[in-house]
Amino acid sequence: MPEGARGETAAQVIDIDALTFSYGSRKVVDLEQFQLAADESIAVIGSSGCGKTTLLHLLAGLLQPATGSIRILGHDITAMSGAQLDRFRGEHMGMVFQRLFLMPALSVHQNIALAQRLARKPRDHARIDALLEQLGIAEVSHHKPGMLSQGQAQRVAIARALVHSPALVLADEPTSALDDEHASQALTLLKDSTAAVGASLLVVTHDGRVRGQLDHEFNMSALS
Amino acid sequence: MTWLRLAFANLSLSPLTTAVNVLLMALGTASIVLLLLAGVQLAETMSRDAKGVDLVVGAQGSPVQLVLSAVYHADVPPGNIKLNEAQRWADDSRVATAIPVSLGDSFRGFRIVGTTKAYVDLYNAQLGAGRIWSAPMEAVLGAAVAEAAAMGVGSTFAGAHGLVDGGHTHDAKPYRVVGVLAPTGTVIDRLVVTSLESVWELHAEEGAHDHDHDEDHSGDGHDEEAGQAEEHHHEEEHDHEAEHAHEEDHHHEEDHHHEEGHDHEEGHQHEGEHHHEEEGHHHAEGDHHDEGEDHHAEGDHRDEGEGHHEEGDHHHEEEDHHDHDEAHHEHHADEDHGESDDGHAHDADTDHNAHDHDEDVEITALLLSYRSPLAATTLPLDINAAGALQAAAPAMEISRILQLVGVGMTALGAFAWVLVATAALSIFAALYGSLRARRGELAMLRCLGASRFELLLYLIVEGLLMSLLGVTLGFLAGHGMMELVGNWLASTRGVVMTGWIWAPAETLLLLGLFLVGALSAIVPAIQAYRTDVARTLAEG
Incomplete structure (x- = not known):
């Protein structure tokens, strides 16, 4: 298991070098350099099919690159085994998707506790309650996801991504299905929450409403 | 524990499907357990009942x-x-x-x-x-x-x-x-x-009451009870002669015998000879004694003609049944008739209290x-x-009986296993069918840090949970039914069977059903293991 959690001297949370990835003969990702410092946020934008979601999956260790290296918190995740990657991902990353994939059988509190457990963190109900309070959904703590509004569910997904205090939060199209008001709320919430836990944030989106909202912006379409 | 809780929570999401699967498994298991317990106890009971009898x-x-x-x-x-x-x-x-x-x-x-x-x-x-x-x-x-x-x-x-x-x-x-x-x-x-x-x-007594030959005997001076007793022996003797392949037509003999007023001469000759030995003999001694005395009073007619020989044999045997001493009869049988069959009949003299040496006494x-x-x-x-x-040999016959019973038991057992297989298929279908809907959840679990192996475990636990719920219910139901059947058998038939035993084969059954449950989940679990997280997430 690679050493190095948050607090290590790694200046960059993400450090990509000469990264390529192809689907068959079609090169989808071709990045010479890409970095994201701790406590910073970045929006990876671009048209559909430009490879931004693929980049997110590569960063999460869900795909293996053809060439190049990806260092997260100073650790080359491309050199990790599958089990090491699973563990690393669970401990140091939080993920939010357009579809939230909350466990329908579990309550809000249990959903968040599951993430805590899979991150190999000791169960901390106070932490969960505080997070729910912070996100304004404490009253639905024992509700099942099916009983929540879209906004509430999104907050639960964000709480789940942050409960284990990850170093990096990866978000894939978190606002695409939301109206302007809710999109703005969701993005603000995501940004503020990650900042509150000291996590870096990378948002992959084609939603123009995100532009200018985060510290940095990286257009994948410009690479094509 | 995480996966067990998650699996249990997941099953509660579709209670009807879960209930059907659990019920199917429970029915199959209960049937197998019931047959197993009944079979084991039947064999044990049969062996126990035949213990000491080679x-x-x-x-x-x-x-x-x-x-x-x-x-x-x-x-x-x-x-x-x-x-x-x-x-x-x-x-x-x-x-x-x-x-x-x-x-x-x-x-x-x-x-x-x-x-x-x-x-x-x-x-x-x-x-x-x-x-x-x-x-x-x-x-x-x-x-x-x-x-x-x-x-x-x-x-x-x-x-x-x-x-x-x-x-x-x-x-x-x-x-x-x-x-x-x-x-x-x-x-x-x-x-x-x-x-x-x-x-x-x-x-x-039964033989005496079954045949209404009283008139003949009473006509000859027998009291009624004596006549009844004697007639019973008539019947017995006819049977006996038939067993010994006498050539005579016994029905004819009997008719002849009675129509002619029951030729007591032959009988009398023996009664007359042996009446002194009748005294104090078996249960019917009172009747027979009277009879003997009557006969004795009529005199000894042992030398009566050969023309009555068949009848004589017959009557002689009849009388023998009552009271006569074996040795004494053997002697006279040889002496008077000199025929092996008759001699045999004499040997069968029935002294019911000294039955050990009585030929006509049956068991x-x-x-x-x-x-x-x-x-x-x-x-x-x-x-x-x-x-x-x-x-x-009881041991051999038990084996045969159990083989015969075993055919039915095997058929029922096969049906029960079909139920179990149906339950396993149903669990498989439920898990496999849910996989598509749950692909995103499974992918999300991987994103949260779950390994491929943990997803495999999760699905197996979910399948096993349904199986084990069914198996547990089935074992409880099987033992409960056996106890109910045992109580009924005990109260109506005195057959001792109980549901509160654990047959050694049940351990194997439990392991077998555990394996069936695991097999039913293994394919969906492998599918979960192979989940392409990136693709699943990309597809939304």
Whole structure:
């Protein structure tokens, strides 16, 4: 298991070098350099099919690159085994998707506790309650996801991504299905929450409403 | 624990599907468990009931029937055998113990067994109350009989003719209960045990009542009871002669005999000769004694003509049945008739109190135990080769019976396994069908840090949970049903079966069902293991 959690001297949370990835003969990702410092946020934008979601999956260790290296918190995740990657991902990353994939059988509190457990963190109900309070959904703590509004569910997904205090939060199209008001709320919430836990944030989106909202912006379409 | 909770929570999301799967598995499991427990206990019960009985000697016919009737009291006997013929084998040096049993009557469906005290010892039966019989018409009740009939020491009851409930009752000759046996868990619990003499006495009475030949005898100066008793022996003698392949037409003989006013001369000659020995003899001694005296009063007609020889033989045998001393008869049979058949008939003289050497006294079977295991190789062959009797080994017949029963049990077991297979398929279908809908959740679990192996475990746990719920319910239901059936059998049949046992095979069954449950989940689990997280997330 690679050493190095948050607090290590790694200046960059993400450090990509000469990264390529192809689907068959079609090169989808071709990045010479890409970095994201701790406590910073970045929006990876671009048209559909430009490879931004693929980049997110590569960063999460869900795909293996053809060439190049990806260092997260100073650790080359491309050199990790599958089990090491699973563990690393669970401990140091939080993920939010357009579809939230909350466990329908579990309550809000249990959903968040599951993430805590899979991150190999000791169960901390106070932490969960505080997070729910912070996100304004404490009253639905024992509700099942099916009983929540879209906004509430999104907050639960964000709480789940942050409960284990990850170093990096990866978000894939978190606002695409939301109206302007809710999109703005969701993005603000995501940004503020990650900042509150000291996590870096990378948002992959084609939603123009995100532009200018985060510290940095990286257009994948410009690479094509 | 995480995956168990998650699996359990997931199952609660679709309660109907889960309930159907669990119920299917429970039904299959319960059926298998019930059959298993019944089969095991049936085999145990049969072995326990036949413990100490190496060989059953009885009338020729089906060996299974012989064992079922004489050991388990679950069938009608193939016939009766002469006690003295059986005695020959009882006295064989290869035999350690020989217990005669005589059947024919029942009480409220429970069989009345005429036997010796050794029969009680065979089952290690202890007296719960009272004592063992010491005289004819005294009976000892098995525990189940006493409970079912709500009877105890001092009660009286009339046996019914036949081995099933509802036959003609011997009201004139009631039994008196002198003892009640403590429960043994064996066949003796559901038997009424009495002396051989009791059964013989009742049969004598029954025979007498069955035939209305009174007029002939009374016309000859017999009192009515004597006539009845004598007529019973007529019947017995005819049967006996038939068994010995007499060439005479016995019906004709009988007609002739009666139409001619019952030619007492032949009978009288014997009665006259032997009446002094009749005194003080068996249960019917009063009647017979009277009869003998009457005959004696009429004089000795032993030299009467050869023209009546057949009748004479016949009557002679009839009279022999009453009271005559064996040795004495043998002598006269040889002397007067000089025919082997007649001589044999004489040998069958029935002194019911000294029955050991009486040819005409019948029993149903003789239960033998070997002095040495080596006897098993020769004794049955010798008995069967001798021709008159049949020897059947309970162990072998149990095996045959269980094989026969096993066919049905196997068919039922196969059906039960079909239910289990259906449940397994249903669980497989439920898990596999849910996979598509749950692909995103599974992918999300990977994103949260779950390994591929944990997803595999998660699905197997979910499948196993359904299986184990069904299996647990099935085991409880199977044992519960066995207990209910056992209670019913105990109250109605005195058969000891219980649901509160754990058959060794159940452990294997549990492991087998565990495996079936795991197999039903393995394919969906492998699918979960192979989940392409990136693709699944990309597809949304």
